[in-house]
Amino acid sequence: MFSCFHFPAFSLNCLLARDGIAPEQAAVLLSQGEREKSSLLEVNEAARQHGLLPGLRTTRALARCADLLLMESDEEAEIATRRELLAFIESLTPDFELTSPETFLLDLSSILCSSDNDWLHTSLDASKHLALPVQAALGSTPDLAHLTALSRHTAARPGHLPENFSPLALPLDELIKSSSFPPRDLEVLQLWGLNTLGDLAALPRQGLAERLGPDLARLHDILHEKSTRLLKLHQPLCVFQISHIFEPPVENHEPILFIARRLLQTLCNRLAHHQRAAAEMTLHLSFENGGGYARTMEMSEPSLSSDILLNSLHTHLENFSATAPINEFHLELIPTLPRHAQHQLFHRGIKDPNQFADTLRRLSG
Structure with missing residues (x-):
């Protein structure tokens, strides 16, 4: 069994946690340069409720949300928070992969616990001192755990999915739009009437690969648990x-x-x-x-x-x-x-x- 911990908009949320800003406050991280010409690099969940997305111009973002909190990156604060985050992940298990700066994949094979769900709930409780939003999920393969953790369904209820929950029930569009699984023909899938990952998994793999390419074929293999891989274990820098x-x-x-x-x-x-x-x-x-x-x-x-x-x-x-x-x-x-x-x-x-x-x-x- 594997687990994935995803910390969305990490650079922005570490600043909000440092300043003790409530999650209900809409906030964005700006690109460098003049503010009038800047754009949004990261947005928190409250800002998304106002229709703000990364890449939007700052002036247009302020027009949509007048009380928007504008933040600028702080490298020292980010390094300190990342060091604390790595220490937390290492306290859970030494066998983990730093999949991206915001995502960790954990191998739970060496952890003794009554159940995987209990372990996940305990780990999420232990992460509260970080004051960072987290999306966590379990999966029988690393990529399946990663796929589930990226879902906004997981963000709404981190670690509290039903025990019989299947990733096949997750909405297709939000996962396809994630940076980890970017197909080129999302419009085609929508025209076909596909709404969930289960709809995609029900299609024949060969026809899917011929029409939409290897990206969708790989996603099809992940959903059927035919694709598995070894974690690239994180090696701490030794001085x-x-x-x-x-x-x-x-x-x-x-x-x-x-x-x-x-x-x-x-x-x-x-x-x-x-x-x-x-x-x-x-x-x-x-x-x-x-x-x-x-x-x-x-x-x-x-x-x-x-x-x-x-x-x-x-x-x-x-x-x-x-x-x-x-x-x-x-x-x-x-x-x-x-x-x-x-x-x-x-x-x-x-x-x-x-x-x-x-x-x-x-x-x-």
């Missing part, structure tokens, strides 16, 4: 960095190397766990007088050896003189895919490129 504060501050590089040996071993273990190697190493030093120093050291070959990284750091610090006592330092490893090379019997190559580069740095220093 391989570590810090240490010296108390009291130090004046030479020996204490730095002593601490760096242990910290580099920890970072290399994390890299190995993610099947990565270090391509670059960045050193940041903070001085007692408020100054700082930063240097990036590029490795000749991606490495997972803490000794090789420590030697590169040692070579650099030997020729470095601090302007003031050092009270803090940071190490960050830039990951890349490890390189694997087969040793050839009659091929003369550099046995250890990193040691060779370290020797060159010592000679040039």
Whole structure:
């Protein structure tokens, strides 16, 4: 079983949630530029009741709704809300796909619960602290759950659909108009008298594909649960960095190397766990007088050896003189895919490129 959480008009609704604006207030998100020439990027449900849709000119929108609330995008607020939203989804299950910036598909196979509907109701209650409108639905396949969550029927009653509810009863026009399933011949379907997804599913697939193309054939397969796929699981961004504060501050590089040996071993273990190697190493030093120093050291070959990284750091610090006592330092490893090379019997190559580069740095220093 799969579940889909869709957060419509995310950029707009995160601003409304931040400012504590009631959902009954019609609000829109404007495009950048002069307000007289701007258009609507996103609209909330209250604005849709006035006939406002994305793409409409701002002047025409104000003519239709005099008390319309005009909002401008705030990147910092959106990033903060998205971070909170990701933390909420990860608290439900680590197995999820970020299908779009507004949509998450969750694999419920590893979740133990009395029933899927109970789990969905509990999850929706837990999402109330986000103060964001949400459309949530269950489905036997990822695409079927996604299809159901995009429906306005789901928006009106998120998580409270009847247990025997079938997506085939959903209106055809609103789902066809969604960005995820855009057929080119909606007018033809309406002329045929199709009103629900069940009407579309009742048509023969081959004839549908011949007349309207592969998009409708794929939708037909989804409705009959013949189309399934693996989720592209979300991989959180891993930052391989570590810090240490010296108390009291130090004046030479020996204490730095002593601490760096242990910290580099920890970072290399994390890299190995993610099947990565270090391509670059960045050193940041903070001085007692408020100054700082930063240097990036590029490795000749991606490495997972803490000794090789420590030697590169040692070579650099030997020729470095601090302007003031050092009270803090940071190490960050830039990951890349490890390189694997087969040793050839009659091929003369550099046995250890990193040691060779370290020797060159010592000679040039």
